[in-house]
Amino acid sequence: MTTPRVEADLGWALGRVARAHLRTAQDVVSGLPGGPRGYQVLAGLAAGPPRSQLALARTLGVDRTVMTYLLDELEGAGLVERRPDPADRRARQVLLTEVGSGRLCGLERDLRAAEDELLAPLEPAERDQLRALLQRLAVGGDAVSACQVAAEIQEMQADGSC
Amino acid sequence: MTTPRVEADLGWALGRVARAHLRTAQDVVSGLPGGPRGYQVLAGLAAGPPRSQLALARTLGVDRTVMTYLLDELEGAGLVERRPDPADRRARQVLLTEVGSGRLCGLERDLRAAEDELLAPLEPAERDQLRALLQRLAVGGDAVSACQVAAEIQEMQADGSC
DNA sequence: TATTGTTATACTCTATAACTATA
DNA sequence: TATAGTTATAGAGTATAACAATA
Numbered sequence: 001m002t003t004p005r006v007e008a009d010l011g012w013a014l015g016r017v018a019r020a021h022l023r024t025a026q027d028v029v030s031g032l033p034g035g036p037r038g039y040q041v042l043a044g045l046a047a048g049p050p051r052s053q054l055a056l057a058r059t060l061g062v063d064r065t066v067m068t069y070l071l072d073e074l075e076g077a078g079l080v081e082r083r084p085d086p087a088d089r090r091a092r093q094v095l096l097t098e099v100g101s102g103r104l105c106g107l108e109r110d111l112r113a114a115e116d117e118l119l120a121p122l123e124p125a126e127r128d129q130l131r132a133l134l135q136r137l138a139v140g141g142d143a144v145s146a147c148q149v150a151a152e153i154q155e156m157q158a159d160g161s162c
Numbered sequence: 163m164t165t166p167r168v169e170a171d172l173g174w175a176l177g178r179v180a181r182a183h184l185r186t187a188q189d190v191v192s193g194l195p196g197g198p199r200g201y202q203v204l205a206g207l208a209a210g211p212p213r214s215q216l217a218l219a220r221t222l223g224v225d226r227t228v229m230t231y232l233l234d235e236l237e238g239a240g241l242v243e244r245r246p247d248p249a250d251r252r253a254r255q256v257l258l259t260e261v262g263s264g265r266l267c268g269l270e271r272d273l274r275a276a277e278d279e280l281l282a283p284l285e286p287a288e289r290d291q292l293r294a295l296l297q298r299l300a301v302g303g304d305a306v307s308a309c310q311v312a313a314e315i316q317e318m319q320a321d322g323s324c
Numbered sequence: 325t326a327t328t329g330t331t332a333t334a335c336t337c338t339a340t341a342a343c344t345a346t347a
Numbered sequence: 348t349a350t351a352g353t354t355a356t357a358g359a360g361t362a363t364a365a366c367a368a369t370a
Contacts, residue, residue, distance in 0.1 A: 011184070015180060046168075053352065054351060061181055090346045090347065090352070091346090092351080131172055133292045134176060137280075137292075214328075214329095225361075227363090230331085250369080250370075251368080252329070252369045252370065254328080
């Protein structure tokens with residue numbers, strides 16, 4: 001054995017890849033309020049019914065206090081809109097504005113390109129494998145949800161909706 | 163489309179999985195100086211020639227100033243040892259102590275078990291796939307290095323060295 | 325002049341608790 | 348009593364610059 005054993009560690013590999021992706025994403029979304037997190041908020045709002053701040057925070061894996069700051073910035077930039085939830089006056093619905101929707105489309109394209117560069121060491125089929133495996137883990141291993149997500153990605157690409 | 167589009171995002175999936183792994187690792191290595199980072203230092207020292215603090219910092223992807231604090235703690239706990247490099251009096255060689263080596267073995271076993279739980283949604287073959295793909299990306303896509311790492315993992319497990 | 329390791333400082337994130345207004 | 352959102356504060360983690368010793 002000549003190589004340090006840490007390279008066999010899943011946590012080490014995950015950390016390195018995640019950090020590398022974060023650096024890439026930061027470059028791509030530079031200027032966007034909230035950085036990569038801000039992008040994820042926009043993506044979390046797209047293609048679905050309006051969501052509460054709390055629901056959004058949970059999908060993104062951040063505290064609800066962080067969501068307040070993020071949305072303050074994004075709303076200030078005119079990318080999202082907060083409106084009271086008619087069904088529950090404690091909650092607020094968050095929506096993507098026209099501007100935000102357009103911005104999201106461009107960012108998704110740029111990010112996809114940057115990611116392909118990041119995944120360059122892998123064959124195209126392997127990249128899809130990695131995406132699929134990580135998605136299944138991230139959605140909680142629920143095979144049905146994972147399958148649904150995969151179908152929607154294809155749909156999205158076929159649509160040309162973005 | 164009913165599910166938020168963020169779930170199709172690689173950065174989102176990577177982030178969620180990496181955070182989940184970090185939480186798991188923090189539980190497992192609780193009490194170890196430096197937490198998961200401290201474990202990675204120990205793993206980085208195992209099965210190789212003594213390494214300088216800077217080399218170690220680079221593999222772990224942290225600043226060299228962080229390495230100083232980490233090693234202060236680990237050395238204080240008697241897990242590693244710093245000695246002057248006879249070939250370069252600016253540098254210091256970092257070595258695993260007997261205690262550190264033993265501690266590492268136990269931690270590796272516990273971590274492996276915890277990781278299997280984390281990867282439970284995937285079939286055994288898929289877990290290996292994911293590990294392999296992430297490793298190849300993390301070592302920089304160098305297929306030779308990646309292959310070497312994979313061989314060493316098998317060797318390690320066959321060895322029963324830990 | 326560049327590099328290794330150390331120290332001190334500042335900045336960014338994150339976690340926590342407290343507060344309001346609703347349910 | 349519990350929940351959604353906000354605000355303020357403290358802590359961890361990280362980045363930066365400056366320094367001494369050596370190459």
